[in-house]
Amino acid sequence: MGKRIVIALGGNALGKNLPEQMIAVRRTANAIVDLIQDGHQVILTHGNGPQVGMIQKAFTQLTRAEPDQYIPCPLSVCVAMSQGYIGYDLQNALREALLDRGIKKGVATVLTQVEVDPDDPAFTHPTKPIGAFMTREEAEQMRVERDYQVVEDAGRGYRRVVASPQPKSIIEIESIRNMVEAGLVVVACGGGGIPVFLTRGHHLKGAAAVIDKDFAASLMAQQLNADYLLILTAVEKAAIHFGTPQQKWLDRMTPAEALQYAQEGHFAPGSMLPKVQAAAAFVRSGPGRKALITQLEKAGEGLRGETGTLLQEG
Ligand code: ADP
Ligand code: MG
DSSP: OOOEEEEEEOGGGTOSSHHHHHHHHHHHHHHHHHHHHTTOEEEEEEOOHHHHHHHHHHHHHHHHHOTTTOOOOOHHHHHHHHHHHHHHHHHHHHHHHHHHTTOOOOEEEOOOEEEOOTTOGGGTSOOEEEEEEEOHHHHHHHHHHHOOOEEEOTTSOEEEEEBOOOOOEETTHHHHHHHHHTTOEEEOSGGGOEEEEEOSTTOEEEOSBOOOHHHHHHHHHHHTTOSEEEEEESSSSOEESTTSTTOEEOSEEOHHHHHHHHHTTOSOTTTHHHHHHHHHHHHHTSTTOEEEEEEGGGHHHHHTTSSSEEEOOO
């Protein structure tokens, strides 16, 4: 029986630069079309770290070279650009892979805004360093002129840090749902979504933040009533005692076990921890919901129960 699956693609599904991405998306598209051929309905989301970094850096250099012409590009706009660029490559590669197999299915990317709460505690403790390195003087100038929070980053210079708040709601969720119901392959919530605050009236204001794509994927999977949240990353399974001689790969766990391991510090913050937390939240959000963490190449096997780390209620 075909399932509705929200897939979160990690950095290795996209590569780190333009030529790498061109090659990686082909491999990614083929793995996804395998699932579509197996009868599943897929909705995609993806990370954007290298891409948003590249866009931000280009604007920083432009601003430095021609300060009368350009101002630094707001982070929310950089995320929007990264969604467009990645969506373009994915959409194109998926279209080609579908047509090559004789499958007539539309593919669409939705520029997606995701609401964050200005009172989210993440805003008082920004943790995510982004963008180009600055000298002490440049950092001080940015702090005063643009209200940036800056930190010294491991002796390499100063960097801006931004908050990584939780996603509250997906502004375009109805459009996404309609497209999914119409049978399209949809790419949405890229890079965790364009973070926005609700303001007075109907205005949405871009927020200087980065939403974790794994949390945005979990929220989208919940709101689309998906059967599966499939988190595709660089490892075939999550492990406890990762990277030590006691390392043990995990085949399955309940959300309670997952959160217990998380509390014991088995999953690295910023990499495996958000995946496990996002997976546990999805499984707990409704009966029968399952989440799987595995590698892109193992997606089909994983869904057949042959590999990966499966999260489900006991
Ligand atoms: P993505 O781009 O897919 O989000 P990340 O690098 O953020 O990838 O997270 C995946 C990485 O998490 C793995 O490649 C692995 O090195 C690391 N990791 C940290 N803790 C664990 C763990 N307990 N089990 C497996 N992998 C882990
Ligand atoms: Mg990650």
